[in-house]
Amino acid sequence: MLSRQQKLWNGYARFVQKPVIAFIAHQPTVRRIADVSAAITLKTPDGLMLTDKPLGSGADAVQTTVCQMGQPPTGGSMLYLHGGAFMIGNVRGYRHLVSKLGHSANQSAHFLHYGLAPEHRFPKALDQATVAYEALCAAPDAAPISLVGDSAGGNLVFALLHRICVRRLKQPVAVAAIAPISDLRLTNGSLKTNAKSDHLVPMRWIIRGKDSYLAGHDPSDPEVSPVLGTFVGAPPCLIHVDEDEVLFDDSKALAARLGDQGVTTELTTCKGRSHVWHLNVGRCPEADSSVAEIGAFIKKQVASLTA
Numbered sequence: 001m002l003s004r005q006q007k008l009w010n011g012y013a014r015f016v017q018k019p020v021i022a023f024i025a026h027q028p029t030v031r032r033i034a035d036v037s038a039a040i041t042l043k044t045p046d047g048l049m050l051t052d053k054p055l056g057s058g059a060d061a062v063q064t065t066v067c068q069m070g071q072p073p074t075g076g077s078m079l080y081l082h083g084g085a086f087m088i089g090n091v092r093g094y095r096h097l098v099s100k101l102g103h104s105a106n107q108s109a110h111f112l113h114y115g116l117a118p119e120h121r122f123p124k125a126l127d128q129a130t131v132a133y134e135a136l137c138a139a140p141d142a143a144p145i146s147l148v149g150d151s152a153g154g155n156l157v158f159a160l161l162h163r164i165c166v167r168r169l170k171q172p173v174a175v176a177a178i179a180p181i182s183d184l185r186l187t188n189g190s191l192k193t194n195a196k197s198d199h200l201v202p203m204r205w206i207i208r209g210k211d212s213y214l215a216g217h218d219p220s221d222p223e224v225s226p227v228l229g230t231f232v233g234a235p236p237c238l239i240h241v242d243e244d245e246v247l248f249d250d251s252k253a254l255a256a257r258l259g260d261q262g263v264t265t266e267l268t269t270c271k272g273r274s275h276v277w278h279l280n281v282g283r284c285p286e287a288d289s290s291v292a293e294i295g296a297f298i299k300k301q302v303a304s305l306t307a
Contacts (some may be wrong), residue, residue: 002272005284012041013200013274021085022202027118027212031088038093045069045099050091053110055135062128062135064110065091069101075302076144076173077136081129081150081160083178083276085209086117093279097291101148101283104295106302107281110136115154115210121274122224125213129160137170144173146298146306150276151247152209154180154239155226158254162222162229165223174301176238176294178276179247180254182227184210184219191205197244199274206246227253236264238297240290242273268293 002010017037024030051066064079080098083090091098091111102109112132114125136142149157154177161175186206194202214224222229227250237258241251248269255267273286278294282286 001119003285005280006273006277006286009277009280009284010272010274011197018202021205023204024211025208027087031090032232034084034088035090035096036094042093042096043281044096045103045282048099050095055110060131062131064111064132065095067091067109067111068082069099069103073102073106073108075299076108076146076296077139077142078086078102078105078109079129079136080106080109080111080150081114081125081147081149081153081156082111083149083153084116085205086125086213087209088116089153089285097279097281100291101294104292105146105187105298106295107146107298108142118207118215120294121215122213122217125156126159126223127164129156130163133160133164133172134169135180144302146301147172148176148294148298149180150178150225150278152181152213154178155182155224158182158226158229158231159223161231162226162304165224165230165232165234171233171235173305174235174298176239176297177251178278179241179245179251180226180239181247182254182257183225184214185225188247188253190249191246194244194246194248197222198246199244201246201275213288215234216247225244227257229257231258231261231263234258234261234263236297236301238266238268238294240268240270240278240294242275242277243269243270243271244273245275246276261298266297
């Protein structure tokens, strides 16, 4: 049974957020609205500390913000790739979630400021994620490293994992994604069958994000549709998704792809929650428990390294 808080968030998503992203096509306006919404609705954790941390060197260096609360973590580093249909999203809207995830996983959580579409198109965001990951791998005190992301950020997480496997880079210890969009060919059935039941995500938003990000690039490229990717040798993966989401089948198909290639994969489903309900951490029990689950999953994989 859904909590009263989750029902309220579902209503806010359906009657406020969904119409905004469906009908306002001017991206600067949507970004400003998202910032105002974050300031009003999201709960900043007590003791939150934000530290800018560049990764990489020279012209290719990228910017991250380490989001921390509580005692300094001792279990490695987390690279977080945010959602927003490749077009919106910033640390103001994610600092609470990223810090809570890092605290739960006992990891130093890095929020990546990747370039947004349409100003920055594929492969900019993925290239920046690759720079950040390789820089963390090279840092003497950063390991072990986990990859975590939501929605479009989940797409980037698994596109990055595909690159890691194909290029035979050092593997992360664990990967977790929240309702990743894994197939930018946009052929999965739940995109239509769940169009009404999804509280937050309209198809107009998905199509606009895909077109802005790809700018005509082939959606069958596994670097943009990781459901077609190569993952042999990848670490354990966790995927959270709600059965009423338009991206439900994207998560199922990706989990199947990972499993077919021998990757230990947990697909955790629920019903009736809004897309990326984890963003309500600190104000909703469903979000709190799901964030704790991701943290426990990562800590388990870290502990297995010394078992």
